[in-house]
Amino acid sequence: MKLLLNHLNINVETKLIINTIPTLISCLVKNVPNLRKFELLKGPEMICKLLKYKPTGSNEINDWKLVQVKIIEFLFFYLVPESSHDKKERVVYKDGCERYNMEQKVNILKEYLNNNVIEGLVNELKESKPFGSMNNEW
Template sequence: MENLLSLSFDYLSSFDGVKIRKGLRQLEGLLAQICLSRTTTAAERRRSTAIDGVAKSSPKDLASLSEDPAFREFFKLQEGFEWNVAIRLISCLERLLGKGSNGQNDLLLVSTLDLLRGVLLIHPPSRSLFAREIYMNLLLDLLEPSSCPAVQSSAVLTLVTALLEQPSITRCFESLDGLLTVTSLFKNRGTSREVKLKLVEFLYFYLMPEIPYAGRDAANAHGGPHRSPSKASRLGSGGRERPEGAEGTKTTNEKQSLLGRYLNNVEDLVEDLKETAPFGTNFG
């Protein structure tokens, strides 16, 4: 696995778009081997091959994934700087962003962001990279009006993944005027409808009660990512009170006040969030 990672990192460090694409595909192949499983029976393989010409793959069950030797090896390698995939993808984003906007470069940006999102999901500790201002600013730069809609949409989704269960990174996002960046793009007349929908979804996500990630120790103890409970009932009355042990978090009311500096009718968003209760969130 180290040899494959080393080879893909060499390609990603290039300024040649063809080599970068090759490096991205190698990493995608590695993650596919770890996270997907081939159909097992001969009948299933023949049936899927007859229909599509290839044997289909399906996602592995999350519970079994953490027990998979290949996944455990990959997760362990991500704990060190030398083999961390996220930092390499972020560096690749920096180089691509410096090359300006054109069709091929935009495709590489989207592919890099998509892959980064997957890595952040299967190795949550890598999200801590975005607590550094230089890397958070990189995501915000991708949300500039000059970026193409596909890049903007992918950057919004990557931002959500970076902030997921990471209140300290959310505070970094706020301190760098991230809310101003997001709302300015939303109010820009040139922003596409698809991107605006993604931004509204982001605002709903931002306003939700915060549940901190359990941390490195829990991940190591289980040999993989720790899954926090999906319901926010552990946070008491949703947006109004900060529970014991949740230092560094903000309530929905506090975030509503911050967002209200840049956007009107935030109260309507909060009311809608309470009514729809996504992911079973209890706002009390």
């Protein structure tokens, strides 16, 4: 996980960032222990910093748009609930990991992103349902 996260910074070539994000998703999908490790290692903060980065050169601006698209795709994935529970109390499963609903994930992202950005992502995710009904149990 640390190796992948090392590639999520503005000093890394954009093509490497673009290829790292889908790899990261593959490591996280339905793998709650990896998701919690990603969060522990400040992964959400790194992703959000990349989204907010403002490149200066014209070539860099064009390349960076592709990075931002991958980041938006990642954030859609990240916001998918790991459980259909909507309770306020912690829900811990056999693997010892708590499952987060969408509201809990929104609260994590609120530390790093503007509320309007997060609301837009959540609304689009709920309307378009790119991952289906989202009644998941990971």
